[in-house]
Amino acid sequence: MSELAVAMRTLGCKVNRVEAEKVAARLLGSGVRIVDEEDASVIVVTTCTVTAEADHKARKAVRHALHLPQEPIVVVTGCLASIDPEGLATLGERVVVETDKEAVASRVASLLGVSVDADAIVPRTGEGFRTRAAIKVEDGCDAFCAYCIVPFARGVPRSVPLDEVVAEVAGLVSAGVAEVVLTGINIGRYASDGAGLAELMEAVADTGVRRLRISSIEPGDVDGRFLAAVAGLPAFCAHLHVPLQSGCDRTLAAMGRTYDTSGYSAVLQSIREALPHAAITTDVLAGFPGERDADFAETLAFVRDSGFARLHVFRYSARAGTVAAKMAGQVAPKVRSERARLLRAVDMELRVSFEKNHIGSEAEVLVERVGTDGLAEGTTREYLPVTLDGEGVCPGDVVSVRLTGMERGRMTAAW
Numbered sequence: 001m002s003e004l005a006v007a008m009r010t011l012g013c014k015v016n017r018v019e020a021e022k023v024a025a026r027l028l029g030s031g032v033r034i035v036d037e038e039d040a041s042v043i044v045v046t047t048c049t050v051t052a053e054a055d056h057k058a059r060k061a062v063r064h065a066l067h068l069p070q071e072p073i074v075v076v077t078g079c080l081a082s083i084d085p086e087g088l089a090t091l092g093e094r095v096v097v098e099t100d101k102e103a104v105a106s107r108v109a110s111l112l113g114v115s116v117d118a119d120a121i122v123p124r125t126g127e128g129f130r131t132r133a134a135i136k137v138e139d140g141c142d143a144f145c146a147y148c149i150v151p152f153a154r155g156v157p158r159s160v161p162l163d164e165v166v167a168e169v170a171g172l173v174s175a176g177v178a179e180v181v182l183t184g185i186n187i188g189r190y191a192s193d194g195a196g197l198a199e200l201m202e203a204v205a206d207t208g209v210r211r212l213r214i215s216s217i218e219p220g221d222v223d224g225r226f227l228a229a230v231a232g233l234p235a236f237c238a239h240l241h242v243p244l245q246s247g248c249d250r251t252l253a254a255m256g257r258t259y260d261t262s263g264y265s266a267v268l269q270s271i272r273e274a275l276p277h278a279a280i281t282t283d284v285l286a287g288f289p290g291e292r293d294a295d296f297a298e299t300l301a302f303v304r305d306s307g308f309a310r311l312h313v314f315r316y317s318a319r320a321g322t323v324a325a326k327m328a329g330q331v332a333p334k335v336r337s338e339r340a341r342l343l344r345a346v347d348m349e350l351r352v353s354f355e356k357n358h359i360g361s362e363a364e365v366l367v368e369r370v371g372t373d374g375l376a377e378g379t380t381r382e383y384l385p386v387t388l389d390g391e392g393v394c395p396g397d398v399v400s401v402r403l404t405g406m407e408r409g410r411m412t413a414a415w
């Protein structure tokens, strides 16, 4: 075990992954090696607290790290660390809770006796990083949806200044990264010196980045300005993830969402007018308190008719500290599970139909992996997973293909 050996254990969402990658990149710049947990003298656990189950997993990850024979120091950060630092600190003497995410790298470095340049913009490429780089442009949310703990864990929206985002993307582009994903907790709230998300996208596209996406956008933020901006950017990958959560107006109102189903349908229509080939994906929450069978049936019908490319289905679970956890009419766990199962079945139908519609069409694939079996895997601009002949391609290559069929949940392609 090397003294300067750190392991990263990251739970939860894409924003957590981006934050953890940044910590790792800063540490790599100080001569630290990123290793498996079994070989690490410090383990950084980046926690999530979105559900009671996420809390459980976070504590389990900390306990697991503490029980490793080399007795590592366990630095705990992320959303659960913000909500319950004292509770985490009691898990063991070797636990160090760091609630300030920007301070994690320097905290780890000081535990190892080295220093990091906290202000350095580190291109997160090379060993351990992906062909596709995600960067965080915004943190926090003030929407206070009834089921969500995020505004308590991450606070109100804060944006990374536009020139910093542009500089980071320019660094990634010159390091050879083909695709950049702008992420945040609620990136429709992006605001920097009069620039909103549309202006940010335009400025980022000016760096010459080959492919550009955003991780997710709330329906209320998909406005004419945003759609006109992205429709005019050749780099923009026409895939929008627009969380729906429920296809029943009564449930949406109880959730504290700011739109109803007709408003959401209007958003879908405006996306399809501006970006006719866009893949639109969404989140749906099954079994919110008070959701009756008839309400759920409305959701099921709405998602089936919507033409989504893919659903991300979540089974509601009460999160202490949220409004929904105290609501009457909590749905029995068995019913929640059954509703999630029915939604996943619709997801499968939607995926197959979206993919079938693409058979025979041209697509641009970013190669992510080339296996020892000679096959390469990559992703189209619409976020379709593709398997293709890997001869002569490397991760990071962008190739034009014709989609030929579907096999084991992926599209096949010829080029």
Ligand code: SF4
Pocket: 141, 142, 143, 144, 145, 148, 149, 150, 151, 185, 186, 218
């Ligand atoms: S928009 Fe709602 S669900 Fe999304 S992070 Fe904000 S409060 Fe949570």
